[in-house]
Amino acid sequence: MNLSRKTQLQPRLRSAACLFFCMVVCTIVCGQTLAADSTGTTPPRPNILWLTSEDNGPELGCYGDDYADTPCIDELAARSLRYRMCWSNAPVCAPARTTIISGMHATSLGGQHMRSSASLPEGMKLYPQVLREAGYYCTNHTKTDYNFRESDSDAGWHESGRKAHWKNRPSDDTPFFSVFNYTISHESKIRNKPHTLVHDPAKAVLPAYHPDTPEVRRDWAQYYDRLTEMDAMVGAAIAELTEAGLADSTIIFHYGDHGSGMPRSKRRPFNSGLQVPLIVHVPEAYRELAPADYLPGGISDRLVSFVDLGPTAISLAGSAPPANMQGVPFMGKHAGDAKTLLFGYRGRMDERIDMVRSCTDGRFVYMRHFYPDRPYLKHVDFMFQTPTTRIWKQMNDAGQLNDAQSKFWQVKPTEELFDLQSDPDEVDNIAQLPQHAAKLAEMREATKQWMRSTGDLGLLTEAEMHRQSGPDAPRTLALSDRFDVDALVDAAWEAGDAWQACDAHTIAAMQKLCASDAPGIRFWGCRGLALGLASHGTVLSNEEIASAMETLMTATEDPNASVRVAACDILIRINDTGAQQRAAKELMRLADLPEDGYFVGIAALNVIDANREAVLRHSGKTFESLSKIRKDSPKRGGDYVTRLLTTLSQPQD
Structure with missing residues (x-):
């Protein structure tokens, strides 16, 4: 963290109350949170706390981003394991949350479309229901958005809403699983006005695909401001846990729910739309549940994704994930083998129909476009409320963009391959280069086989999926x-x-x-x-x-x-x-x-x-x-x- 810059930035926060809150929280968290374990008997099973934030990728100080001011999360990372590559599987909230809550790829449930209202097969258990049966007190504060029809959206929480909290558990010896979701970093907050910028727009590092304009720089600066505010909220949650004497009995996860809310991150299954931060803290008393590569302040190269989160929570609770769950636990009693590939997907995004499948081995990203005749970025009303989107489109129409910037308003190739090592912004398609033919063939075939093995319902149009399924759940349809x-x-x-x-x-x-x-x-x-x-x-x-x-x-x-x-x-x-x-x-x-x-x-x-x-x-x-x-x-x-x-x-x- 750049302390001198932080000191200069803080007086410019929007209000004295916000400034005071951030200073107090960061002092508590950075100074003493997760310090020496408190005395007392350690419960046989850990509490589990998930701190999630919306619409943010790994734009954090602990992930090497010098522009970010995230002291609380950085402090957590210094005492925890940071995963280098975690994919949200879907680049927008609802399908990503379908994946998490079910432990299954949204494409297997027909939930890859935004607000698809898919049905659940009768008897299928979501991870909170499994944890509840295992004796955990389960709370969700506050977002659901699981992409299921209303009758399937309960998920089995003891409490879900603004009053949901681990403090409400029936007794101190009842293990809890609690989720706190922070919306301050959501796409809508980037364009929220009025806002006095804290981060200097001139210092923002723009991706190669965005034009360098005052509007774009302001949006990126405001996004980083929101991450700083989100960081303080994460810090407050950890401080609350510490003050309750539960730091030594609680495994903490922090992750974002998909890539940033900036255009060509959110809604597009590039790495920029799928990669999220994932930080896991395991207290000393539960290190036998930690992965083999766990090291405080360490980095894990294990590939993980959202489909693995629910099964991992169940594994940490000591139970085996249900057979229908496709994710692989990466921690706990039932931890499985590491993956060699992760997969991502996009279906209908709000009012725009598209179908894309992605695959990564941690370095290369493969994308298959099933509607290559449609542009990457078509008019989506919610996305066009962001100033960056509007000025980007205006400049494209005026012929004022370079090749890397104008590409995303054009039609697509059928398949793309990107090397994140040399091209982190994913603007240079190397699929046609002979030196990458073997990698292309490998990832192409892996994507095809994954679609087969998971019963990808995107192979049917959304209308046809619902027509064929009738009163049955789409997953029942996929298995029939x-x-x-x-x-x-x-x-x-x-x-x-x-x-x-x-x-x-x-x-x-x-x-x-x-x-x-x-x-x-x-x-x-x-x-x-x-x-x-x-x-x-x-x-x-x-x-x-x-x-x-x-x-x-x-x-x-x-x-x-x-x-x-x-x-x-x-x-x-x-x-x-x-x-x-x-x-x-x-x-x-x-x-x-x-x-x-x-x-x-x-x-x-x-x-x-x-x-x-x-x-x-x-x-x-x-x-x-x-x-x-x-x-x-x-x-x-x-x-x-x-x-x-x-x-x-x-x-x-």
């Missing part, structure tokens, strides 16, 4: 014989490859998929034809184009709505009046008819938004005619339809 996971993985991969190379053989292969009895396979067949025509239409022969067009025109009458959307997605872009007319009318119908389903409406509106002029010209309707879908939208997700309709009423980006 209703679709062939292997065949879906292969189809999705083949469709993506059409973006990179398309010829008569590719068209024939996609047409074969379009003839499948399974609507999920037909969807990927249409996606493959769409990607092939969009990227290689100028080099295909007239016969090949005509053949693909005939298949897609037929698909606009497919009995499955998701297949029709996929066919229209490319037909509306083709310079053919007949194709555009059919696609425009079908898209407007799909967006307007509630019987086709809310999620079909979102998919259709995404395509309409990218092709507004053609849809208006050929459909004979106006966007105002779609307003009735607002009435038919689910309560939690209705805002996303409203946002899309609002976007359609404004000038195109």
